[in-house]
Amino acid sequence: MxxxxxxxxxHLRAALDGPWGAVREAARIQLADDKFAGDPYLDYRAARARVLDQMRAIATMGIAERGFRLENGGTGEPGAAVVGLEMLAYADLSLWVKAGVQWGLFGGAVENLGTQRHRDVVKRLLSLDLLGCFAMTESGHGSDVANLETTATYDPDTQEFVVHSPTPSARKDYIGGAAEHARMAAVFAQLITNGENRGVHCLLVPIRDEHGTDLPGVTTYDDGLKGGLPGVDNGRIVFDRVRVPRENLLNRFADVAPDGTYDTDIENPSRRFFTTLGTLxxxxxxxxxxxxxxxxxxxxxxxxxxxxxxxxxxxxxxxxxxxxxxxxxxxxxxxxxxxxxxxxxxxxxxxxxxxxxxxxxxxxxxxxxxxxxxxxxxxxxxxxxxxxxxxxxxxxxxxxxxxxxxxxxxxxxxxxxxxxxxxDNVVLTQLVAKELLTSYSDEIRELDALGWVRFAATMAGDVVRKRSGVRQLIQTLRDRGDDTVDEADVSRRSVQLQLFADREDYLVRTAGHRLRARAEDTAPFEAFNNAQDHILAAGTAHIDRLILEEFIEGIAGxxxxxxxxxxxxxxxxxxxxxxxxxxxxxxxxxxxxxxxxxxxxxxxxxxxxxxxxxxxxxxxxxxxxxxxxxxxxxxxxxxxxxxxxxxxxx
Amino acid sequence: MxxxxxxxxxHLRAALDGPWGAVREAARIQLADDKFAGDPYLDYRAARARVLDQMRAIATMGIAERGFRLENGGTGEPGAAVVGLEMLAYADLSLWVKAGVQWGLFGGAVENLGTQRHRDVVKRLLSLDLLGCFAMTESGHGSDVANLETTATYDPDTQEFVVHSPTPSARKDYIGGAAEHARMAAVFAQLITNGENRGVHCLLVPIRDEHGTDLPGVTTYDDGLKGGLPGVDNGRIVFDRVRVPRENLLNRFADVAPDGTYDTDIENPSRRFFTTLGTLxxxxxxxxxxxxxxxxxxxxxxxxxxxxxxxxxxxxxxxxxxxxxxxxxxxxxxxxxxxxxxxxxxxxxxxxxxxxxxxxxxxxxxxxxxxxxxxxxxxxxxxxxxxxxxxxxxxxxxxxxxxxxxxxxxxxxxxxxxxxxxxDNVVLTQLVAKELLTSYSDEIRELDALGWVRFAATMAGDVVRKRSGVRQLIQTLRDRGDDTVDEADVSRRSVQLQLFADREDYLVRTAGHRLRARAEDTAPFEAFNNAQDHILAAGTAHIDRLILEEFIEGIAGxxxxxxxxxxxxxxxxxxxxxxxxxxxxxxxxxxxxxxxxxxxxxxxxxxxxxxxxxxxxxxxxxxxxxxxxxxxxxxxxxxxxxxxxxxxxx
The missing domain is CATH 1.20.140.10 (Butyryl-CoA Dehydrogenase, subunit A, domain 3)
Structure with a gap:
C-alpha cells in the first residue's frame, strides 16, 4: 500500500476507492485512532456525549467544509464530502449519522434551500458553534412528506411565521439531535400566508437556548433507546405557536414578502416541492x-x-x-x-x-x-x-x-x-419504478399520490424508454469479443447484461400493460395495488441492471x-x-x-x-x-x- | 376468551395452544405482570440481577418442577415444562434463556445424566438454592462437541477427577451463568482414566463459593455485552487442574470405579456419546x-x-x-x-x-x-x-x-x-440430511465426522426410505375428496403434500447419487463438500414436508x-x-x-x-x-x- x-x-482497493481515493486514503490514517471508535459500554447518554466530542475533533479536519460552497466557507467539493464522511462509517456508525445530520441534512438544508441571508448560519454550523437538526419526519407522516401537518403561518403584523403542531400526529419524530444537542431545527411545514397553503417549505426554528433548555412554545422529547446508533440523540419536537422572523424561511425557491405576498420562481407547487426535495x-x-x-x-x-x-x-x-x-x-x-x-x-x-x-x-x-x-x-x-x-x-x-x-x-x-x-425502501423502489413507467414525464410529478397510475395507464403503447446506454454497452461488449455471441453462453458479459436488461424491459412493459388493463374497470388505487408486487419487481430489476453496468465500467478502469x-x-x-x-x-x-x-x-x-x-x-x-x-x-x-x-x- | x-x-388460539393449552392459559395470567417484562434501560449488570429476581418469582410458581421426575422433586410432565417455560418468551427472552439454562440445560443434565447420588443437586437447583451453568461449548469447539479439549483425568490415589483446560481454545465460552451467577458447572470433558480417553462425559464442578468468588483453579471471565439477551450473564471458564470427587461424574451411562476402572452399559463409545447428547x-x-x-x-x-x-x-x-x-x-x-x-x-x-x-x-x-x-x-x-x-x-x-x-x-x-x-443451523440441517441419506443406519453414528459420506456412498440403490406415513396421508387426503385428483390443481391439499414429498424424495435421492458418483474418485471430504449445498437442500425439503404434515394434522383437530x-x-x-x-x-x-x-x-x-x-x-x-x-x-x-x-x- x-x-x-x-x-x-x-490495485483492487485503488479501483474500489474510486475518484476520491486520496480522500479515502487520508481518512484511513486520520480515523484509525481509537478515539473515533464506538464504545458499546457507554450508556446512551454518555455515548451521545462521546460522539459529540468526536465530531468536534472531526470539525478540525477539514472534512465537513468540502460539502459547502466557497461563499459559505466551504471548499465546494460535494463528491469528496460524501466520500470523506462515508469513511466515518468504518469507525462508528453513530458518528457517521450524527455528522450526517449536522453537516449533511441540517447543513445541506441551509446551504441548498437558504440564500445569502443564511450564510452566517452555515458558518456557525460548520464549526459546530451551532448544532442543528433536520425536522422533516412526523409521527404521522414519514414517506408522505407532502402531507406533513406542521404549519408555518405568516403573520404580517409582526412579520413572523407561527410554527405550530396542530395535531398529535404532527409532532416531529425520530429527529437526530432533537433529544439533546440541537439548538436549531430546519423545520418542514405547510407554509400558509394570506390564508393560502403554499405547500411544504423549510424554515429555521431555534428550539433550545444556550443551556439546552427548550425555548418557549417548544417541547422536545427523547426517543430514548433505539435498535442501535446509541450515540445519536433522536427525539420529538412539538411546536405550540412558536414565532420566528420572516427571514428564517429558507427562501431559495420561494419567499414571503413583509406584507405576506408569496413569491416564487417555480409557479407549479408540485414542481416546487420536488425541486426542494431534490436538492437534498x-x-x-x-x-x-x-x-x-x-x-x-x-x-x-x-x-x-x-x-x-x-x-x-x-x-x-x-x-x-x-x-x-x-x-x-x-x-x-x-x-x-x-x-x-x-x-x-x-x-x-x-x-x-x-x-x-x-x-x-x-x-x-x-x-x-x-x-x-x-x-x-x-x-x-x-x-x-x-x-x-x-x-x-x-x-x-x-x-x-x-x-x-x-x-x-x-x-x-x-x-x-x-x-x-x-x-423507506419499498417507497423508494416504487419511486424508481414509477419513473420508469411514466418515462420520466414531467407531468406526473404534478399529479397526486396515485395520479401517476392513471397517467401510466393512459399512455399509448409500450412505456419502456429507449435505453440507448445499455444497448450501446451490450454492443460494445459484443464487438470486443472476436467471435459471435452464443446466446446460451451465460458466461459472456454481453449475454449477462442482456439478461438483466431483458428482465427490466419485460417487467416495466408488463407492469404498464397491467396498470392499463386494470385502470379500465377499477379505481387508481386498486389498479396500482393489484400490480404493486409487479411494479416493485420492475424497480428492482432496473436497479440490478444499473449496478451490473457500473461493475462492468469499474472493471474497465x-x-x-x-x-x-x-x-x-x-x-x-x-x-x-x-x-x-x-x-x-x-x-x-x-x-x-x-x-x-x-x-x-x-x-x-x-x-x-x-x-x-x-x-x-x-x-x-x-x-x-x-x-x-x-x-x-x-x-x-x-x-x-x-x-x-x-x-x-x- | x-x-x-x-x-x-x-378457536384458533385453542388449536394453536395445543395439548398443554391450560398451561399456556395459566401463564398468560401469571406472566402478564410488568415485573416479568424486560427493562431495556438497565445496564447489563442490573439486567442480569433483575432477571435473577424474576427467576426467583418463577421458582415459586411450580413451572420448573414439571420438567423433573417425581423422585427428584418434580411432577414428571416434560411436555408441560417446555410449554410453560416457552411462555416466558412472551415476557422477556433473557428470562427465558436464563430459566432455560438453570432448569433446562443445567437441570436437564443432572436429571438425565445423573443418578440417585445427584438427587440432592436437583432439589437445590429447582429451588434456586444452587445456581448452575451448562459448560459444553469451548472457544475452539462448538458444533464439534466430540472434539472438546477440556479433560477430566481420574486420579485413583485421591479418588478425584482433575478437570483441566489444556489449551487456550479449551476455555469454555458463551456459557450462560458463567460470568456471574453460577456456583456450579455441568462440565463436558474428555474423560481419561487409566491412561485411556473414554470420550466426552459430563461432571459437576463447583466454580464459585457462596460469595461469588472463583474457586481455586477456576478462572471465570465475562463475555460482556452481546447482540442481545442483556439479562443473561454469559462467560468463560478456564480450569487449572481443578479436583472434584469421583461422585461428581454424572454416571447414568458410564461410571469410574474407585480404582479407576471404567464401566458402562453402552460399550460402543460413539453410541454412548450420542445417547448422552440425545437425552439433552x-x-x-x-x-x-x-x-x-x-x-x-x-x-x-x-x-x-x-x-x-x-x-x-x-x-x-x-x-x-x-x-x-x-x-x-x-x-x-x-x-x-x-x-x-x-x-x-x-x-x-x-x-x-x-x-x-x-x-x-x-x-x-x-x-x-x-x-x-x-x-x-x-x-x-x-x-x-x-x-x-x-x-x-x-x-x-x-x-x-x-x-x-x-x-x-x-x-x-x-x-x-x-x-x-x-x-448451528447449518450443522443441524446437515444432521437431518445425513440421517435421511443413510436411512438412519445405526452404523453411521459410529463413524468419524465424515465417515457417513463413505457409508452413504457405498449404499446400494436409492437411499430414500419408505415414508409410509406421508404416503398414507396423501392417500387419506385423496380419499376425502369426492372426485379424482387433478395433478395440476395445486389448490388441493393432496397435490400440495405430494409436491413437498416429491421435492424431498428427489433431493435426498440425487444427493445420494452425487455422493456415490464422487466418492469413487475423491476423498470423503471433497465428495461431501462438493455436494454440501445439495445435501442442505435435502434437509430443508424434509423439514418443510414435516411442517406441512403437522399443519394438516393440526387443522384436522x-x-x-x-x-x-x-x-x-x-x-x-x-x-x-x-x-x-x-x-x-x-x-x-x-x-x-x-x-x-x-x-x-x-x-x-x-x-x-x-x-x-x-x-x-x-x-x-x-x-x-x-x-x-x-x-x-x-x-x-x-x-x-x-x-x-x-x-x-x-
Whole structure:
C-alpha cells in the first residue's frame, strides 16, 4: 500500500476507492485512532456525549467544509464530502449519522434551500458553534412528506411565521439531535400566508437556548433507546405557536414578502416541492454509501474469521477444516463480497454524477432527476445488502459473532434503520419504478399520490424508454469479443447484461400493460395495488441492471491485469448469484432454459471454488484497514487458530 | 376468551395452544405482570440481577418442577415444562434463556445424566438454592462437541477427577451463568482414566463459593455485552487442574470405579456419546419453541400497527390508506403469519412426541432418534423464521419499529443467536440430511465426522426410505375428496403434500447419487463438500414436508367450522408462499410447469387478499395477549390513528 510493488489487493482497493481515493486514503490514517471508535459500554447518554466530542475533533479536519460552497466557507467539493464522511462509517456508525445530520441534512438544508441571508448560519454550523437538526419526519407522516401537518403561518403584523403542531400526529419524530444537542431545527411545514397553503417549505426554528433548555412554545422529547446508533440523540419536537422572523424561511425557491405576498420562481407547487426535495439528494447518496461501508467491515471480519477458525476434522488428513473451506460457507460469504464490489463501483459512479450536477458541471436538464432516481435505487440496494450481509456474517461467526467485542452485532443494529431512513425502501423502489413507467414525464410529478397510475395507464403503447446506454454497452461488449455471441453462453458479459436488461424491459412493459388493463374497470388505487408486487419487481430489476453496468465500467478502469482478471471473476459471481436468485423468473418468462438455469447454479459453485484462494485478497481489496476492524476474535490467535486437533474417540 | 360464545380467534388460539393449552392459559395470567417484562434501560449488570429476581418469582410458581421426575422433586410432565417455560418468551427472552439454562440445560443434565447420588443437586437447583451453568461449548469447539479439549483425568490415589483446560481454545465460552451467577458447572470433558480417553462425559464442578468468588483453579471471565439477551450473564471458564470427587461424574451411562476402572452399559463409545447428547434433546425443542414465540409477538405488533397506521391518500376517497391495505404490506406480513401457524402446530406435535418418549409412553426403539432429528429440523425452521419474521416486522414499522419502546428491536436482538445456540443451523440441517441419506443406519453414528459420506456412498440403490406415513396421508387426503385428483390443481391439499414429498424424495435421492458418483474418485471430504449445498437442500425439503404434515394434522383437530375454514386458507397461503419461494427448483426439476408456477404466484396474491379482512383474527389466534405486547405505538392512538388527512396542495 505504501512501499514496494503494489499487490493485486492494492490495485483492487485503488479501483474500489474510486475518484476520491486520496480522500479515502487520508481518512484511513486520520480515523484509525481509537478515539473515533464506538464504545458499546457507554450508556446512551454518555455515548451521545462521546460522539459529540468526536465530531468536534472531526470539525478540525477539514472534512465537513468540502460539502459547502466557497461563499459559505466551504471548499465546494460535494463528491469528496460524501466520500470523506462515508469513511466515518468504518469507525462508528453513530458518528457517521450524527455528522450526517449536522453537516449533511441540517447543513445541506441551509446551504441548498437558504440564500445569502443564511450564510452566517452555515458558518456557525460548520464549526459546530451551532448544532442543528433536520425536522422533516412526523409521527404521522414519514414517506408522505407532502402531507406533513406542521404549519408555518405568516403573520404580517409582526412579520413572523407561527410554527405550530396542530395535531398529535404532527409532532416531529425520530429527529437526530432533537433529544439533546440541537439548538436549531430546519423545520418542514405547510407554509400558509394570506390564508393560502403554499405547500411544504423549510424554515429555521431555534428550539433550545444556550443551556439546552427548550425555548418557549417548544417541547422536545427523547426517543430514548433505539435498535442501535446509541450515540445519536433522536427525539420529538412539538411546536405550540412558536414565532420566528420572516427571514428564517429558507427562501431559495420561494419567499414571503413583509406584507405576506408569496413569491416564487417555480409557479407549479408540485414542481416546487420536488425541486426542494431534490436538492437534498445528497442524504440519500450518503446513506447508501455508509450502509455499503458497514457491510464491507462485516464481510472483512467474517471472512478473516473463516480463514482462522476450524471445525470438524477431515478423516483423510486428521486436520480440522477451515470454515471457508466448506462449500456452504463459501456460498454464504463470497457472493456477498461480490455484491459489495458491484455496489462500491456503483456508488462511486453515483457520487461522481452527484458531484457533476451539484458543481454545475453537468447541466443536462434531465441530470438532476436521473440522479434522484439512481440515488433512490442505490440507496435501496445498498441498505438491503447491508442488512442481509451483516446478518449472514453474524451467523457465519456463530457464538463469537454474537459477542459485542467482535463488532458484528453493533454493525447490524446500527445499520438496521438504514432501510428506513432517508426514504423507506419499498417507497423508494416504487419511486424508481414509477419513473420508469411514466418515462420520466414531467407531468406526473404534478399529479397526486396515485395520479401517476392513471397517467401510466393512459399512455399509448409500450412505456419502456429507449435505453440507448445499455444497448450501446451490450454492443460494445459484443464487438470486443472476436467471435459471435452464443446466446446460451451465460458466461459472456454481453449475454449477462442482456439478461438483466431483458428482465427490466419485460417487467416495466408488463407492469404498464397491467396498470392499463386494470385502470379500465377499477379505481387508481386498486389498479396500482393489484400490480404493486409487479411494479416493485420492475424497480428492482432496473436497479440490478444499473449496478451490473457500473461493475462492468469499474472493471474497465482497472489497469493491472491480475487485478482486472480477478475482478472479472468477482463480477461473474455477482451475476451468477443474481441470476440464481431470480432463476424462477427467468425460466418462467422464457429468458432462460432449465438447462441454462442449472448451469448457472453449477456456475456459482465453480466460481466460489475458484475465488476461495483469493478470499483474503478480495477482503483486502475492499479497503477496510485491519486496524479499523476492531473484532477481538481476529486478534485472539491462540484461541481460534489451531493446526492440529485434539484426540477424541468419536 | 372467558365469557360468552367463543370467537373464531378463540378457536384458533385453542388449536394453536395445543395439548398443554391450560398451561399456556395459566401463564398468560401469571406472566402478564410488568415485573416479568424486560427493562431495556438497565445496564447489563442490573439486567442480569433483575432477571435473577424474576427467576426467583418463577421458582415459586411450580413451572420448573414439571420438567423433573417425581423422585427428584418434580411432577414428571416434560411436555408441560417446555410449554410453560416457552411462555416466558412472551415476557422477556433473557428470562427465558436464563430459566432455560438453570432448569433446562443445567437441570436437564443432572436429571438425565445423573443418578440417585445427584438427587440432592436437583432439589437445590429447582429451588434456586444452587445456581448452575451448562459448560459444553469451548472457544475452539462448538458444533464439534466430540472434539472438546477440556479433560477430566481420574486420579485413583485421591479418588478425584482433575478437570483441566489444556489449551487456550479449551476455555469454555458463551456459557450462560458463567460470568456471574453460577456456583456450579455441568462440565463436558474428555474423560481419561487409566491412561485411556473414554470420550466426552459430563461432571459437576463447583466454580464459585457462596460469595461469588472463583474457586481455586477456576478462572471465570465475562463475555460482556452481546447482540442481545442483556439479562443473561454469559462467560468463560478456564480450569487449572481443578479436583472434584469421583461422585461428581454424572454416571447414568458410564461410571469410574474407585480404582479407576471404567464401566458402562453402552460399550460402543460413539453410541454412548450420542445417547448422552440425545437425552439433552429438550434444549433444542425449547429453543425452537421460544424463537417461534418471539416471532408471534413481533408479528402481532407489526400487524396491529399496520391496522392503525396510514400513509398516502387514495385520490378516489381522500382517505389515507392503512398500511395493511397495501399489497406489498400484505405480502410482507401475512405469509409470515401463515408460517407461524404452521410452526405452532409442528412444535406442538414435537413437544407431544418428546413428552411420550421422555415419560416412557413411546417405547418404539426408533422414537428417540426420530425425535432428535425432528427437534433439530424444527429448531432450524423456527429460529430461521424468527430471524426473518422479526426483521420484516421491524422494517414494516419504519422508524417506529426502530424505537426500543416498540419492542421489535429487542425481540430481534434477543432471538438473533437462536440460529446459533443449541446447534448451528447449518450443522443441524446437515444432521437431518445425513440421517435421511443413510436411512438412519445405526452404523453411521459410529463413524468419524465424515465417515457417513463413505457409508452413504457405498449404499446400494436409492437411499430414500419408505415414508409410509406421508404416503398414507396423501392417500387419506385423496380419499376425502369426492372426485379424482387433478395433478395440476395445486389448490388441493393432496397435490400440495405430494409436491413437498416429491421435492424431498428427489433431493435426498440425487444427493445420494452425487455422493456415490464422487466418492469413487475423491476423498470423503471433497465428495461431501462438493455436494454440501445439495445435501442442505435435502434437509430443508424434509423439514418443510414435516411442517406441512403437522399443519394438516393440526387443522384436522379444529372443530369449529369457521375457524377450520380460516385455518385452511392460512395453510394454503403457507403452501403457496413456500412453493413460490422454491418455484425455480420445482420448474427446473419438472415438478411444476411454468403455468402452474405462475398460478402459484397469482395464488399468493389472491390468498393475501382473501385473508386481509381476517388479519386481526389471525393475530388474536396466535395467542399473544395484548397486555403482553408492550409496544408503545399500539397504545398511542392519537398519533397513529387518523381517519382523515390534512390538506396539502401536492
Amino acid at each position: 505504501t512501499t514496494g510493488i503494489a499487490s493485486t489487493a492494492d 439528494v445528497r442524504g440519500r447518496v450518503s446513506v447508501g454509501g455508509a450502509a455499503a461501508a458497514g457491510a464491507r467491515v462485516a464481510l472483512s471480519i467474517a471472512t478473516r474469521y473463516a480463514l482462522k477458525r476450524r471445525q470438524f476434522s477431515d478423516p483423510d488428513n486428521g486436520q480440522e477444516t477451515l470454515l471457508l473451506d466448506y462449500r456452504s460457507h463459501q456460498r454464504r460469504l463470497l457472493p456477498l463480497i461480490a455484491r459489495s464490489y458491484a455496489l462500491a463501483f456503483a456508488q462511486n459512479d453515483l457520487v461522481r454524477r452527484m458531484h457533476l450536477v451539484q458543481t454545475g458541471q453537468d447541466l443536462d436538464p434531465g441530470a438532476q432527476r436521473a440522479l434522484e432516481k439512481r440515488a433512490a435505487g442505490l440507496k435501496v440496494a445498498q441498505t438491503e445488502h447491508a442488512t442481509r450481509a451483516i446478518q449472514e456474517c453474524r451467523e457465519a461467526c456463530g457464538g463469537a459473532g454474537y459477542l459485542t467485542e467482535n463488532r458484528l452485532v453493533t454493525l447490524k443494529s446500527d445499520t438496521d434503520v438504514f432501510t428506513t431512513f432517508e426514504g 482497472i489497469e493491472d491485469p491480475a487485478a482486472r482478471e480477478l475482478a472479472e471473476t468477482v463480477c461473474d459471481l455477482f451475476v451468477y448469484s443474481m441470476l440464481e436468485e431470480n432463476s424462477a423468473w427467468f425460466i418462467m418468462h422464457r429468458f432462460m432454459s432449465v438447462e441454462r438455469a442449472k448451469a448457472v447454479r453449477r456456475g456459482v459453485n465453480e466460481l466460489v471454488d475458484r475465488l476461495r484462494p483469493d478470499a483474503l485478497t478480495l477482503v483486502e481489496g475492499m479497503g477496510v484497514p485491519e486496524s479499523m476492524l476492531r473484532a477481538a476474535m481476529l486478534a485472539d490467535a491462540s484461541v481460534f487458530e489451531r493446526t492440529a486437533h485434539s484426540e477424541a474417540p468419536v | 372467558t365469557t360468552g360464545i367463543a370467537s373464531t380467534a378463540d 434433546v429438550r434444549g433444542r425443542v425449547s429453543v425452537g419453541g421460544a424463537a417461534a414465540a418471539g416471532a408471534r409477538v413481533a408479528l402481532s405488533i407489526a400487524t396491529r400497527y399496520a391496522l392503525k397506521r396510514r400513509q398516502f391518500s387514495d385520490p378516489d376517497n381522500g382517505q389515507e390508506t392503512l398500511l395493511l391495505d397495501y399489497r406489498s404490506h400484505q405480502r410482507r406480513l401475512l405469509p409470515l403469519i401463515a408460517r407461524s401457524y404452521a410452526l405452532a402446530f409442528a412444535q406442538n406435535d414435537l413437544v407431544r412426541r418428546m413428552h411420550l418418549v421422555q415419560t416412557g409412553q413411546d417405547l418404539d426403539p426408533g422414537a428417540q432418534r426420530a425425535l432428535e432429528k425432528r427437534a433439530a429440523g424444527l429448531k432450524v425452521a423456527q429460529t430461521e423464521h424468527a430471524t426473518r419474521a422479526i426483521q420484516e416486522c421491524r422494517e414494516a414499522c419504519g422508524g417506529a419499529g426502530y424505537l426500543t419502546e416498540n419492542r421489535l428491536v429487542t425481540l430481534k436482538s434477543d432471538t438473533d443467536v437462536f440460529t446459533t445456540f443449541e446447534g 379444529i372443530e369449529d367450522p369457521a375457524a377450520r375454514e380460516l385455518a385452511e386458507t392460512v395453510c394454503d397461503l403457507f403452501v403457496y408462499s413456500m412453493l413460490e419461494e422454491n418455484s425455480a427448483w420445482f420448474i427446473m426439476h419438472r415438478f411444476m410447469s411454468v403455468e402452474r408456477a405462475k398460478a402459484v404466484r397469482r395464488g399468493v396474491n389472491e390468498l393475501v387478499d382473501r385473508l386481509r379482512p381476517d388479519a386481526l383474527t389471525l393475530v388474536e389466534g396466535m395467542g399473544v395477549p395484548e397486555s403482553m405486547l408492550r409496544a408503545a405505538m399500539l397504545a398511542d392512538a392519537s398519533v397513529f390513528e387518523r381517519t382523515a388527512h390534512s390538506e396539502a396542495p401536492v
